[in-house]
Amino acid sequence: MRLIPAPRKGGGLTTHAPAEEFLDLRDGRVRLFRAGQGEPLLFLHAAGGGGWLDYHQRLAARFDVIAPDHPGFGGSDDFGDVEAIDDLVFHYLDVMDELGLDRPHIAGASFGGWIAAELAVAAPHRVGSLVLLSPAGLRLPDHPVADIFLLPPDQLVATLFSRPPPAPAQPAQPATPDIDAILAAYRDQTAAARFCWSPYLCDPKLERRLHRITAPTLVVAPLQDRLIPVAHARRYAERIPAARLTEIDGCGHAMYVERPAEFADVTLTFLSEHSLGEHSLNGVIR
Amino acid sequence: MRFSFFHLMPYPHLPDNFDDYPSSSLTFPNKYFDPKLGNQLYHRYLDELEYAEQVGFDGLAVNEHHQSAYGLMPSPNIMAAALARRTERARIMVLGNAIGIRGNPLRVAEEIAMLDHLTGGRVDSGFVRGIGWEYFAHSVNPTKSRSRFNEAHDLIIKAWTSDELFQWIGENYEYRYVNLWPRPLQQPHPPVYIPGAGSTETMRFCAEHRYTYMSVYAPTRVVRRWFDGYRQAAADLGYVPDPEKIALSVPIYVADTDARAHAEAQPAVEWLFRKGLKQPMELVNPPGYTSQSSLRGLLMTERKPFSALSYDDLLADGYAVVGSPATVAARLAEMYDELGGYGQLIGLFAIGPSTHEQTTRSTELFAADVIPALRPLGVAADA
Numbered sequence: 001m002r003l004i005p006a007p008r009k010g011g012g013l014t015t016h017a018p019a020e021e022f023l024d025l026r027d028g029r030v031r032l033f034r035a036g037q038g039e040p041l042l043f044l045h046a047a048g049g050g051g052w053l054d055y056h057q058r059l060a061a062r063f064d065v066i067a068p069d070h071p072g073f074g075g076s077d078d079f080g081d082v083e084a085i086d087d088l089v090f091h092y093l094d095v096m097d098e099l100g101l102d103r104p105h106i107a108g109a110s111f112g113g114w115i116a117a118e119l120a121v122a123a124p125h126r127v128g129s130l131v132l133l134s135p136a137g138l139r140l141p142d143h144p145v146a147d148i149f150l151l152p153p154d155q156l157v158a159t160l161f162s163r164p165p166p167a168p169a170q171p172a173q174p175a176t177p178d179i180d181a182i183l184a185a186y187r188d189q190t191a192a193a194r195f196c197w198s199p200y201l202c203d204p205k206l207e208r209r210l211h212r213i214t215a216p217t218l219v220v221a222p223l224q225d226r227l228i229p230v231a232h233a234r235r236y237a238e239r240i241p242a243a244r245l246t247e248i249d250g251c252g253h254a255m256y257v258e259r260p261a262e263f264a265d266v267t268l269t270f271l272s273e274h275s276l277g278e279h280s281l282n283g284v285i286r
Numbered sequence: 287m288r289f290s291f292f293h294l295m296p297y298p299h300l301p302d303n304f305d306d307y308p309s310s311s312l313t314f315p316n317k318y319f320d321p322k323l324g325n326q327l328y329h330r331y332l333d334e335l336e337y338a339e340q341v342g343f344d345g346l347a348v349n350e351h352h353q354s355a356y357g358l359m360p361s362p363n364i365m366a367a368a369l370a371r372r373t374e375r376a377r378i379m380v381l382g383n384a385i386g387i388r389g390n391p392l393r394v395a396e397e398i399a400m401l402d403h404l405t406g407g408r409v410d411s412g413f414v415r416g417i418g419w420e421y422f423a424h425s426v427n428p429t430k431s432r433s434r435f436n437e438a439h440d441l442i443i444k445a446w447t448s449d450e451l452f453q454w455i456g457e458n459y460e461y462r463y464v465n466l467w468p469r470p471l472q473q474p475h476p477p478v479y480i481p482g483a484g485s486t487e488t489m490r491f492c493a494e495h496r497y498t499y500m501s502v503y504a505p506t507r508v509v510r511r512w513f514d515g516y517r518q519a520a521a522d523l524g525y526v527p528d529p530e531k532i533a534l535s536v537p538i539y540v541a542d543t544d545a546r547a548h549a550e551a552q553p554a555v556e557w558l559f560r561k562g563l564k565q566p567m568e569l570v571n572p573p574g575y576t577s578q579s580s581l582r583g584l585l586m587t588e589r590k591p592f593s594a595l596s597y598d599d600l601l602a603d604g605y606a607v608v609g610s611p612a613t614v615a616a617r618l619a620e621m622y623d624e625l626g627g628y629g630q631l632i633g634l635f636a637i638g639p640s641t642h643e644q645t646t647r648s649t650e651l652f653a654a655d656v657i658p659a660l661r662p663l664g665v666a667a668d669a
Contacts, residue, residue, distance in 0.1 A: 150422060150568050152308070179585045186581060189573035190429055197427040 031075030036060030044112030072191025290345030291338030382412020391438035429574030506604030529629025557638030611655030
């Protein structure tokens, strides 16, 4: 069993709670967090789990931020038929349809960045602009991705952060372990394994399809990323036609936890330059 | 009572810096496998299995592990084949094939059917899911473990028992032509053994198919709950399982005196639980390998990790049985009562770094003095 630091239970990062909403799809219910005004921004979380952090709150200052839990994660149902990355693409097309989002901004981190890229490959007309934060998804044998399923918890934290994590004051270890919290973390990891075990955190066909992406794209690479080597972000930026690459020094893979203000600024600046424009009204189907 | 000699075939020659490694499995570098020593071990271990038949054991058992110093049998069927024509009487027990990680489970049906012929109908066929680390080792998604195990089992049984060509289309496997040559010698098929570690799904599965349910390393009080669960699952189906459908598996070490037994067994037993079984949770229980309900049960069963158990704890809890023949016979009879009975004893006699001489002496003493004392227990007439 794995205990990856779950951002939603971290202390002190949330400035004020977003709305928690549930979306009923044909095969189950999606839990999402939502806050803010402006053009819609769909945020797809990393393999460590969903939630609402300081980073999201900063984006919500200028956008309508919608952050769902992936199938099998957090408060979302299992969606047992969503077995692999292609199913996740259809799942998010369903989510967008149900939310009435025709062509929103889409941002994704790590595993969520992979989903976002696949979505933009399969349905380029449904993506207004794309932000990929150290995305997983490419198979680069010369630049292997560390094994999130094998690293013991302390080494995983050391791999995710460039500096010791912002230690939320930990309460003294309770006498009995919180079984529900362990089960919830194991469920998140089980969902991650369902999609990422093999091929490990990638779709071998993705790289040769990236030219299909039409949305203006920002790829953000933390330079001290010890989980996904920076070569992955650079390759994404090379292959996506309208891509810009921003590299940020002094930061690890858990970038939007480690340096939320900086990553929110980079994201906001890019999104503001790529307003969704005339052909859709704030990304909502007319 | 039926008695089997189970071999894990460990690689005991670990380096002095072994403690620097997280486990003896998966990532423990194979540079520490000395081919010359390894070659000697295989032949020594097969000699020990053959010797067990000579002194009177009813069964010889092997199993499957991958990429590990804990056990050197990636293919248990090859070891069973090596024993097949060197033995005449004992059951050859494959406990078992790890069908959860097999890419092609039909191959297991074929190999066991062949073994059934080579042994003249003496093969027993265990099925296991494979330990968590083996899902890393063979790149199989652990979230599919249960589904793959169930489907492979159903396919193998159908392949053994069908005398007509059929097609198999399942969630994990597709075969357009299944037409097993050879069919097994034992009809309808070789006896099936399933190890259980507390999962109620497994207890029900074994009871439904009337398979032998065997324990794995655990304290006696926990094994009691598992055996009771199996007996209850059978009762729910309206029958009482034959005693021999319940098998206790446990490491056993016998020497002429208690003092000598403990002196020799302590380093071996400690090796087994501290080094051989050194495996952090990430390796044992990858995501999805365990269902939410089984994990909850596991977390609510307060069990110390092996590393936190002293040699005395291990003996007191029933993780291992050590002593003179009289002591071991008395202890196993006591465990018979504590467990509500069992009809098969599967003993692990070659423990960690114990020598060939120690192992054969232990085997010989057990056969000569312990088996006769326990033989009357756990037979159908008792039930």
